[in-house]
Amino acid sequence: MSRTHLIRLTVNRVPRQVEVTPRHMLLDLLRDDLGLTGTKACCLVGECGACTVSLDGRIVNSCLVLAVEADGAEVTTIEGLATDGHLTRLQQAFLDEGAVQCGYCTPGQVMAARDLLAHNPHPTTAEIREGLAGNLCRCSCYAQIIAAVSAAAAEEEK
């Protein structure tokens, strides 16, 4: 009944082939099969945003996507942002603003903030709050997270 499927996808610009069962989530594929543990498993019901990745250019909760649905897709995870060991402006801003406490939600926050800035390079505070509404921070670093996104947007302007 539940045969395996060979899927091909591109993860952080690297082509991959993985054999998965239908109940395997994209989140499991990234973490367990590909070892990309930057994407975090947390609520597993699409509420907290810790598992946020970009799927064909749109952010999604990878805990709600079957791995088989990602066949042929292009996926970007937190590991795909820095180049040659250099953080992006946004990642650096999270460090500079102290927007990381326990750090568990941070990859998801950064992926959501990156998506927000791609669509809206100069968001207001209200727009940042709305853009990150799907990402919960149990340490409640929201003020610092918003400051980091604002700083990255301002930096981009220079």
Added chain:
Amino acid sequence: MQSFGYEHPEWLGQAVDLLRTHRPHARPLAGGTDLVNRLRDGTLRPHVVVDLKGIAELRPGITQADGRLWISATTVLADLVADERMRTHFPALVTAAGVVGPVQIRNRATLAGNICNASPAADTAPPLLVYRAQVIARGPAGTRSIPIDAFFLGPGKTTLARDELVTAIELPVRDRPVQAAFGRLTRRRGADLATVSVCVSVDGTGSTRIGYGAVGPRPLLATDDSGVLADPATDPATRTSLLARLARATSPVSDVRASQEYRRSMLLVLSQRVLRAAVIGEGEG
């Protein structure tokens, strides 16, 4: 999570065949934001999941023809919100679709999925009722068009047979968009399910349509053709008593989000607010 098979048909006919062959143990999959959670918690245990996203006839898209906007079953809410024609003709639906979950959910969840899940609190349901949407369904016997008011039966229940699937939602386009507004009450700002939601439209003939969400076993529609509600000069007491009379169609319950009494009170407050927004053309309550 239990095991299940995964099918990824390329044509609509194949999808219908799969649903019929495996009935009642097959489930269609569009965005999966509801279905995957129910697979994970075991409340649904289908033998086969039929992914609709590879079906040629159901490709994502909003098309305009014969005085209608046709929203395909795989169109995600984020695309609906961004569509200029939707914003012009159905702003209250755009407002409602824009508050379904956060971005991550709207990028995945579909309008068709939102109504097929048949939550009494589905945000898009009150505007679809108000805007006279038709649900286009395909099954072994062919295609049928279901008025949205006849589509919802109860919590999680629709008029769809187990071997039928929604292919599109159609909305009639008017020359002059009808004035409408949507408002909802939630426990917190940001992503949350509606405690109460209301959509009101007022047309040029004085007819007022009110869609209610989260105050009954299914989304509900009430209409008033007296012209009283549509008239900005109506005195507040008359307006309030008429709104209260229309709200008798609702039957709120107490649950984790609010008590029955609170819902009943807030329904009237929200109805007044959203009606005012619709009458003065503000768009949002």
